[in-house]
Amino acid sequence: MSAPDLDATRARYAHERARRLHPGGTNQYQYAEGRLSSLDDDTFAPPPAARASCDEELDVLVIGAGLGGLQLGAALRQQHIDNFRILDIAADFGGTWYWNRYPGLRCDVESYIYLPFLEQTGYMPSERYVRGCEIFAYCQLLGRHFKLYERAFLQTRVTAMRWHQDSARWLVSTDRGDTFRARFVTTQSGIFNRPQLPGIEGIETFKGKIFHSARWDYRYTGGDTFGALDKLADQQVGLLGTGTTALQVVPEVAKCAKHLFVFQRTPTAVGVRDNGPTDAAWFASLPTGWQRQREVSFNQLANGERADCGLDDGWARFFRRLIDAVEAVPEVERTPAAIGLAQELADYAYNDTVRARVDVEVKDPRTAALLKAYYRTLCKRPGFSDDYLPAFNRPNVSLVDVSEGVERITEDGLLVQGQKYPLDCLILCTGFALGTQWTHQAGYDVIGRGARRLSEKWATGLVTYHGLFSHGFPNLFFMGLTQTGTTINVPHMLREQIEHLTYIVRRCLDEGLSSVEATEAAEQDWQSQIASVNELRRPFQEACTPGYFNAEGDAQDRRSAIGSGIYFPSTTFFDMWARWRAQGNFAGLSVT
Numbered sequence: 001m002s003a004p005d006l007d008a009t010r011a012r013y014a015h016e017r018a019r020r021l022h023p024g025g026t027n028q029y030q031y032a033e034g035r036l037s038s039l040d041d042d043t044f045a046p047p048p049a050a051r052a053s054c055d056e057e058l059d060v061l062v063i064g065a066g067l068g069g070l071q072l073g074a075a076l077r078q079q080h081i082d083n084f085r086i087l088d089i090a091a092d093f094g095g096t097w098y099w100n101r102y103p104g105l106r107c108d109v110e111s112y113i114y115l116p117f118l119e120q121t122g123y124m125p126s127e128r129y130v131r132g133c134e135i136f137a138y139c140q141l142l143g144r145h146f147k148l149y150e151r152a153f154l155q156t157r158v159t160a161m162r163w164h165q166d167s168a169r170w171l172v173s174t175d176r177g178d179t180f181r182a183r184f185v186t187t188q189s190g191i192f193n194r195p196q197l198p199g200i201e202g203i204e205t206f207k208g209k210i211f212h213s214a215r216w217d218y219r220y221t222g223g224d225t226f227g228a229l230d231k232l233a234d235q236q237v238g239l240l241g242t243g244t245t246a247l248q249v250v251p252e253v254a255k256c257a258k259h260l261f262v263f264q265r266t267p268t269a270v271g272v273r274d275n276g277p278t279d280a281a282w283f284a285s286l287p288t289g290w291q292r293q294r295e296v297s298f299n300q301l302a303n304g305e306r307a308d309c310g311l312d313d314g315w316a317r318f319f320r321r322l323i324d325a326v327e328a329v330p331e332v333e334r335t336p337a338a339i340g341l342a343q344e345l346a347d348y349a350y351n352d353t354v355r356a357r358v359d360v361e362v363k364d365p366r367t368a369a370l371l372k373a374y375y376r377t378l379c380k381r382p383g384f385s386d387d388y389l390p391a392f393n394r395p396n397v398s399l400v401d402v403s404e405g406v407e408r409i410t411e412d413g414l415l416v417q418g419q420k421y422p423l424d425c426l427i428l429c430t431g432f433a434l435g436t437q438w439t440h441q442a443g444y445d446v447i448g449r450g451a452r453r454l455s456e457k458w459a460t461g462l463v464t465y466h467g468l469f470s471h472g473f474p475n476l477f478f479m480g481l482t483q484t485g486t487t488i489n490v491p492h493m494l495r496e497q498i499e500h501l502t503y504i505v506r507r508c509l510d511e512g513l514s515s516v517e518a519t520e521a522a523e524q525d526w527q528s529q530i531a532s533v534n535e536l537r538r539p540f541q542e543a544c545t546p547g548y549f550n551a552e553g554d555a556q557d558r559r560s561a562i563g564s565g566i567y568f569p570s571t572t573f574f575d576m577w578a579r580w581r582a583q584g585n586f587a588g589l590s591v592t
C-alpha cells in the first residue's frame with residue numbers, strides 16, 4: 001500500500017470532524033431521568049424483596065459490585081479485613097456485565113488478561129474473547145470464591161454520604177433505610193453505569209418499543225445473548241448508534257428482524273476479531289505468574305513500550321505498528337514532534353488497511369463508503385468484528401446516514417432529512433453518561449470535611465491527588481477513571497488502585513491512624529502534572545472527531561472524569577505508586 005498523503009488525509013479528517021460537531025457538545029445528550037426514567041429500569045430482576053434496614057459500623061464500605069468491587073472485596077479478604085460491606089444498585093455482582101446482556105455481547109480485550117484471578121480460581125476462559133454471559137457468570141464465581149455474597153447488599157442505592165469529623169467516620173445512607181458508619185469508603189460507581197440517550201426531539205412521543213442496549217428487553221425481542229431473537233421476525237427495527245456496542249448487536253438483530261435500519265452518525269473502525277476457543281494444553285502450560293506478566297506486557301505495548309508477551313491481537317498489532325514507526329526514526333532525531341509525526345503516518349497507514357477491509361467485506365459501494373472511518377484510531381474506542389460488516393450485505397439491513405443529524409423521533413419512527421423510517425422498535429446503542437460531572441455519573445453527592453460538597457469542588461472537573469484522594473474528603477478513595485494511570489484493560493487499572501488503597505487501609509488499621517487525606521499542596525502538584533499531560537494531548541484531542549474521549553469535540557470541557565485527564569502514562573504511574581509504597585511515608589497525605 002502506498003504511503004498516505006499527509007495533507008490530504010489531515011484535510012479529510014478535519015472535514016469529517018467539522019460535519020459532526022454538535023453545538024451542544026456533551027450537553028446534547030439526555031438521560032433516563034424524569035419522563036424517560038423507565039428507560040433505566042432493571043429488565044433482569046424483579047423489584048427488590050423487602051429486607052430489614054441495618055445500622056452498621058464498618059472498616060470499609062465498598063460502593064459498586066462490578067469488577068472493581070469484586071477485586072477489592074477479594075483483596076480485603078486476602079488482607080483479613082473482613083468487616084466490610086459491598087453495595088450495588090444491581091441485583092447481582094458484575095457491574096457493566098450485569099447490565100449489559102445484549103445479543104452478541106463479548107469483551108473486546110483478551111479474556112486471559114481481562115478476567116481477574118484466573119490463577120487463583122483455576123478457571124479457563126472458553127474462548128479468547130468470551131461472551132458477556134461467561135464474564136457475568138465468572139463475576140458470580142468470584143463472589144462465591146471470595147465469599148463476597150455474604151458481605152453484599154444488592155439492589156441498594158446510596159442516597160447520602162457525609163463525613164463526621166468527631167468520629168472520623170463516613171455516614172452513608174441508602175434507599176433501603178440503612179445507615180453505615182464507615183472508617184473508609186471506596187467508590188467504584190462505574191463508567192458505563194448510566195445509559196446515555198440521544199438528544200433528539202420527540203423521543204418521548206415514540207409509541208413503539210424503545211430501549212437502551214444496556215437494558216435489553218428479551219421479553220420483547222425473544223432469544224437471549226446468543227441471539228435467536230424470534231419475536232423480531234415481523235418487526236421493523238431501528239438501531240441508533242454505531243459504536244462498539246452496535247458492532248456486536250447489529251449482526252444478531254440482522255439475522256432475526258424483518259428489517260433493520262442502522263442509523264449511523266459516525267462509523268467505527270472495524271478491525272479483525274479473530275476469536276477462537278482456548279487451547280487447553282497451552283493454557284495448562286502457562287507458568288505461575290503468567291497472568292500478571294501478560295497484563296503488564298499488554299499495558300506496556302499500549303504505552304508505546306516494546307514488550308514481548310506472545311500477545312498478537314488487534315490491539316497489540318496496532319500498538320506495535322506505532323512502536324515500529326517510532327523506532328524507525330534515528331535515535332538522534334527522535335524529538336517529540338518527530339515521534340508524533342511517525343505515529344501519525346503509521347496510524348494513517350493502519351486506517352487505510354481498515355478502510356480497505358470495508359471494500360472487501362461490503363458489496364454495495366455506497367454502503368461501504370459510509371462505513372469507512374476517517375479519524376485517528378484512538379479518537380474513539382476501536383472496534384473488532386468479523387461479522388458486523390458482512391451484516392450489511394443482507395437484503396433486510398439498511399444503513400442510514402445521519403451524519404447531518406436525525407430531524408426528530410415521531411410516534412412511529414425516525415425522520416431523517418425529510419424521509420420517514422417507520423419502526424416498531426427502536427434500540428438505542430447510544431453509550432453512557434461519560435461527559436457529565438462525577439456526581440451525576442455516580443448518582444449521589446458527597447459532603448466532606450467542613451460540609452464541603454464534592455459536586456461543588458468538582459463542578460468544572462475532578463481535583464484529586466493521584467486520582468484516588470481529594471483534599472477535604474478524608475478516608476475516601478475514588479476508583480475508576482479519576483486522573484489516574486488508565487489502562488485499556490480496565491480491570492488491570494482497578495487492581496493497581498486496589499493494591500494502593502488496601503496498602504493504606506491496612507497500615508491505618510494496624511497503626512491506629514484514624515484518617516488520611518490529601519494535602520492541598522500535593523493535590524495542586526498533581527493538578528499541574530495532569531494539566532501538562534492534558535496540554536500535550538490537546539492538539540490530538542482537538543483534531544479528533546467528536547466522541548466521549550474529547551467531550552464531543554470540546555476538549556476544553558473538563559467537567560467529567562475523562563475530561564479531567566486520563567492520559568498520564570500508566571506504566572510510569574504504576575511504577576510511581578510502587579515507589580510511593582516502598583518509601584512508606586504516605587507522601588502527600590496528612591495523617592491523623
Ligand code: NDP
Pocket residue numbers: 020106107108109192197198199200240241242243244245246263264265266381402405406429430431432546547548
Ligand atoms: P459509544 O458512546 O461508543 O457510541 C455511541 C453511539 O451512539 C455513537 O455511534 C454515537 O455517534 C451514537 N449517537 C449518540 N447520539 C446520537 C444521535 N443523536 N444521533 C445519531 N447517533 C448518535 O457507546 P457504546 O455503547 O457503543 O460503547 C461505549 C463504550 O463501552 C465503548 O467505548 C467501550 O469502551 C465499551 N464497550 C466495551 C466492549 C468490550 O468488549 N469491552 C464492548 C462494547 C462497548 P457518534 O459517534 O457520532 O457520536
